[in-house]
Amino acid sequence: MANSTYDTQTEILDKAVLVSLITDEVKRSGINTEYSLDELVKLAETAGVEVLSVMTQNRETKDSKWFIGKGKVEELRAVAEELGANTAIFDQELSGAQVRNLEESLDLKIIDRTQLILDIFAQRAKTREGIIQVELAQLSYLLPRLSGHGKNLSRLGGGIGTRGPGESKLETDRRHIRDRISDLKRQLEEVTRHRYLHRERRQKSGVVQVALVGYTNAGKSTLLKQLTAADVYIENQLFATLDPTSRTMELPSGKEVILTDTVGFIQNLPHDLVASFRATLEEANEAHLILHVVDASSDMRDEQMKVVETILQQLGAADKPQIVLFNKKDACTPEQLEMLPSGEGYLKISSFDEADLLRIRELVQEHLSGDTLRFRLPAERGDLTSVLYRIGDVLLTEYDGNDVIYEVEIQKGEYEKYGHVLSEFTES
Numbered sequence: 001m002a003n004s005t006y007d008t009q010t011e012i013l014d015k016a017v018l019v020s021l022i023t024d025e026v027k028r029s030g031i032n033t034e035y036s037l038d039e040l041v042k043l044a045e046t047a048g049v050e051v052l053s054v055m056t057q058n059r060e061t062k063d064s065k066w067f068i069g070k071g072k073v074e075e076l077r078a079v080a081e082e083l084g085a086n087t088a089i090f091d092q093e094l095s096g097a098q099v100r101n102l103e104e105s106l107d108l109k110i111i112d113r114t115q116l117i118l119d120i121f122a123q124r125a126k127t128r129e130g131i132i133q134v135e136l137a138q139l140s141y142l143l144p145r146l147s148g149h150g151k152n153l154s155r156l157g158g159g160i161g162t163r164g165p166g167e168s169k170l171e172t173d174r175r176h177i178r179d180r181i182s183d184l185k186r187q188l189e190e191v192t193r194h195r196y197l198h199r200e201r202r203q204k205s206g207v208v209q210v211a212l213v214g215y216t217n218a219g220k221s222t223l224l225k226q227l228t229a230a231d232v233y234i235e236n237q238l239f240a241t242l243d244p245t246s247r248t249m250e251l252p253s254g255k256e257v258i259l260t261d262t263v264g265f266i267q268n269l270p271h272d273l274v275a276s277f278r279a280t281l282e283e284a285n286e287a288h289l290i291l292h293v294v295d296a297s298s299d300m301r302d303e304q305m306k307v308v309e310t311i312l313q314q315l316g317a318a319d320k321p322q323i324v325l326f327n328k329k330d331a332c333t334p335e336q337l338e339m340l341p342s343g344e345g346y347l348k349i350s351s352f353d354e355a356d357l358l359r360i361r362e363l364v365q366e367h368l369s370g371d372t373l374r375f376r377l378p379a380e381r382g383d384l385t386s387v388l389y390r391i392g393d394v395l396l397t398e399y400d401g402n403d404v405i406y407e408v409e410i411q412k413g414e415y416e417k418y419g420h421v422l423s424e425f426t427e428s
Helices: 024-029 033-046 070-083 096-106 113-124 128-148 150-154 174-204 220-228 271-276 278-286 301-315 334-339 354-368 382-391 412-425
Strands: 015-022 050-058 087-090 109-112 209-214 245-250 256-261 289-295 322-327 346-348 371-378 392-400 403-410
Touching: 015 024, 015 033, 015 070, 033 050, 033 113, 050 070, 070 096, 087 113, 096 109, 096 128, 109 113, 113 128, 113 271, 128 174, 128 271, 209 220, 209 278, 209 301, 220 245, 220 256, 220 289, 220 354, 245 354, 271 278, 278 301, 289 301, 289 354, 322 354, 346 354, 371 382, 371 392, 371 412, 382 392, 382 403, 382 412
Parallel strands: 015 050, 015 087, 087 109, 209 256, 209 289, 289 322, 322 346
Antiparallel strands: 245 256, 371 403, 392 403
16 A cells, blocks of 8 residues: 655744844935835735834944844844744845844844745736746845755745745755746746737737836725726735736727736835836836826825836836826825825826716826827728728728828827828828
């Protein structure tokens, strides 16, 4: 009779002390360290970690061996022992050597902010593309740090920092991990190629694309659901949406556009994650219009908006037409609402207010509508006729001998792209 083996490993709940180091460099950068630490608490809770305590230290520079000062390491050990913590999570990125030294001294699992965010993404990835992207980001992050994560990978119970690629993959040598990274990149290139072809087909068919972008938990998914009746996952937590979702939204004119919800942004979004998710994030770059959703009730609203603008700049989408939607107005005080910018390009909304939803559709329609132009095309130029139908709404067609006269409403951006092939046929 064959022997049977049973997996008796049980997952141990992560109980953590959170640590933030405030250096002169951090102060000069303008980062709000208090808010960053509050955000780390939310990230930890989103990952399923029980936060027991929070510690901060002010130093001129980080310690090359311990990251925090040696005295603070001793204090951290005492706090962890007293509270029964098994994990320490740092708000900044650690080197492999620092992780190794802290593990040996503290006998705790050591996690930094980047690894925590990657872990949340590993939990949330559902599509093949998302799973590939997350594993690629995790391995790219861990490869130069393998020597510093020995205990993390051998600890019983798994938990944060061990999801995604899995322990067995990370314990193999660097060559195997590099091979895995190369394989994932090939898979991602193939998925990206399919996404590009799908996007190209939408463009050729004249489909207008609108992208929802914003800081994580700003309410993008709720807005998508309200505007399109989409069946999407909605939860009041960070990174509730990971894989982009596209749905059809009908404008007041009856015209339909594609509305896409994208992954939420966050300050210090890991570089490897941005690189791996570039194909997904480029939905914003390909959109005709960006709806920047802002949590108007957040005390850090302005900082969050800057983070989003910075990432859009990195993606090359900063110059796209944009409407800023100050969401959650029902959760704002009158003073908060009064301080919000207003006028063209800004709208204060609640995702649950039908009048606001209608106004969003109207604003989208106004931004996407363009000038009405007349074109005289030779009847045999069917190629140009197809361009007109692709980039605008044909309002009128008249026949004049061997020519066909079209009156077309064309979006400004579309005419800039295709105007060079149509300019000689334009009538004043």
